[in-house]
Amino acid sequence: MHEIATLHSVTALTQTMAQKIQAAFGYDRVCVALLEKTGLKICATAQAPEIDDYTLSPWQPEAKDSAATRVLASHQAVVSPISPDGSEGVSANTPSGEQRCELVLPLAAKGQIIGLLDIVGLHDPQDTGRMELLEALAGSLAIAANQAQLFKATETGQREARTLCSLSRQMTSLDLERIPERLLGQLGDLIPNDVAGLLVEIDGTLYSFFHISQPVGEAALKKLERNMLAHWPALTLAAPAVTPIQRHVQNTDNVLPDNTPALRSDIYALLFVGEQPLGALTVARTGPMKFEEADQHLLSTIANQVATAIENALLYRKLKAYAASLEQRVVERTVEIARQKERTEAILHSVADAVFVTDPQGKIVLTNERAGHLLDGQLRAEDQEYLLSRIREWGLRASEGVEEIVELDDLALQARATPISEEAPSLGAVVVLSDVSRLRELDRMKTQFVSNVSHELRTPISNVKLYLSLLERGKPEKRTRYLEVLRQESTRLENLIENLLDLSRLDAGRALIIPRPVALQDLLENLVEIHRQTAAAKDLHLETQFPPTVPPANGDRNQIIQVLSNLIANAISYTPPGGKVAVRLGTAEAEGCPYVTITVADSGIGIPPDELPHIFDRFFRGEQAQMLAVPGTGLGLAIVKEIVELHQGWIEVESELSQGSSFTVWLPVAAQHPQEQEVEQHSNPVIAQPAIPPQRSAR
Secondary structure, eight states: OHHHHTOOOHHHHHHHHHHHHHHHHTOSEEEEEEEETTEEEEEEEEEOGGGGGSEEOOOOTTSTTOHHHHHHHHOSOEEEEOOTTSOSSSOEEOTTOOOOEEEEEEEEETTEEEEEEEEEEOOOTTOHHHHHHHHHHHHHHHHHHHHHHHHHHHHHHHHHHHHHHHHHHGGGOOOTTHHHHHHHHHHHHHSOOSEEEEEEEETTEEEEEEEESSOEEHHHHHHHHHHHHHTOTHHHHHOTTOOSOEEEEESGGGEESSSOSOOOEEEEEEEEETTEEEEEEEEEESSSOOOOHHHHHHHHHHHHHHHHHHHHHHHHHHHHHHHHHHHHHHHHHHHHHHHHHHHHHHHHHHOSSEEEEEOTTSOEEEEOHHHHHIIIIISOHHHHHHHHHHHHHHHHTGGGOEEEEEEETTEEEEEEEEESOSSOGGGOEEEEEEEOHHHHHHHHHHHHHHHHHHHHHHHHHHHHHHHHHHHHHSOGGGHHHHHHHHHHHHHHHHHHHHHHHHHHHHHHTOOEEOOEEEOHHHHHHHHHHHHHHHHHHTTOEEEEEOOSOOOOEEEOHHHHHHHHHHHHHHHHHTSOTTOEEEEEEEEEEETTEEEEEEEEEEOSSOOOTTTGGGTTSTTOOOHHHHHTTOOOOSOHHHHHHHHHHHTTOEEEEEEETTTEEEEEEEEEBOOSSOOOOOEEOOSSOOOOOOSSOSSEEEO
């Protein structure tokens, strides 16, 4: 990046950056376009040589609906797959049919987009590390290009200012190249002539300048050059390597190839700076009028002024070169400081923890965005004041290696403080506050889970041990009863362990689902028939309400059976004799997407309002369930909720105490032409959908 920062040519800078990005990442093509008054202009392209094996169409950033136009509209990077027919962004066809991407990033400087960076090649949109690196490179390129544009504009302004200054000052100009032109053009107003010439030595090179107002021969100019050298004998000794003379002629149309007309009179004056020879000045005529002594005196006076002007111009040139060198170094240092500042700020604001920088007195001098949110919105006034006092304390004790945990209401913060510099503690300290509330809650949940599992296992194991003892010592006629109890407790243990394993697989994201269209009407009819005998034994009326046609749901048949069987069994278990259990099937929309809904409603004991938020918690069992001695582990509804959310659905519950409960499962409708596939998760658990999605409508 140091090499990039030293380039002040926009074209050279963008081309160098494009080549480096293409070479570093092996992309097929990298283009840079900058915004001008007429629109986007591509100013740099770097292309890999091996892409000659397939067709890569030219980048057209201003094409309608292109990725570039979307970036200009959204100010966000856009990644687009490359379609072989060119319908999306760039078109690229490879012999192997390999799919490539087009990545377009905005080039923004000072909050304004100044151009675009277009990248074509193999790119993984999920590779956030590379994406962040490319965005950082785009940011650096934007800053450098903006600096180059500003530098170019500054140079143009300086050049225009010098030109205006030259026109107004004439002989007082510090522009060495303009002095001969202005001098020789104005010299005819003071000393009428047909040819005015200047010979000057600059940095060991001889230059001759001529202003010709009347036609003269080529030989006449050579004669004037020889005569100026003849009047300047010290020149050969002072600058032995000054030949050949570099000639500059104004009005070249007045130079004739032959020797006519010839010059008939000429005068000369030498230019000195102190005692050092600098050059010679001459005027000549082709007509009969000769020069007078006053002309010679005036020419000598002008020569002295010219020598002073040239000396000042030479000194100015050296000073300008030195100033340009200093300016270059300042620009480089400014770019480096700006880049370091931006990198530091980017790192600071991207940290998820709250970061506070304190001075040697413990006063907070810098914070990141997360720290601002923590202080402004998450804490009460008294907690905020307490935390600020602790931050000052930690900043003063940073050299001790502070690491503490502070608890404020429901917020647990881990504080770490270190000096900015171990060698210079007086620079202050950095205090980092990490929100460990979730970790503390997970630790509490783990402890509670272990406790619940231990409690649930203890009862059946104790019963097994008891009845094994009775089986050994009891009466033979009671063995059948003892064996039945042992079978029941074994089944209870088996169900508990199976439920725990199901939850473990769901938590770890290893639940195997086979999504296919599932005809829920047939499935529910079978489940209802399976549970009808159990319902009849409790004198319950089990009914179904199915519409004529219901689209299939997209999901795993076995897991959907597990969900619905659990809900129907629960409804039967918690409904007193003479009650009713209804299973309804329907369709609905949520946020514009179609869903199938399955509702299991009962006229049972209902759920108290204070227990409703906890019914899907693991091992939770309501007081009435325990009073009625309904068997269960408290894991069934937790598993139901996990499975439903794994299918991108959700479950709703409505209940009124002593009136009954209603559980409704929402499952996505299967596509019209689904492709069966097996999906085994190896990532994080599926994130639950909202319990009650907005803008839903039943059909």
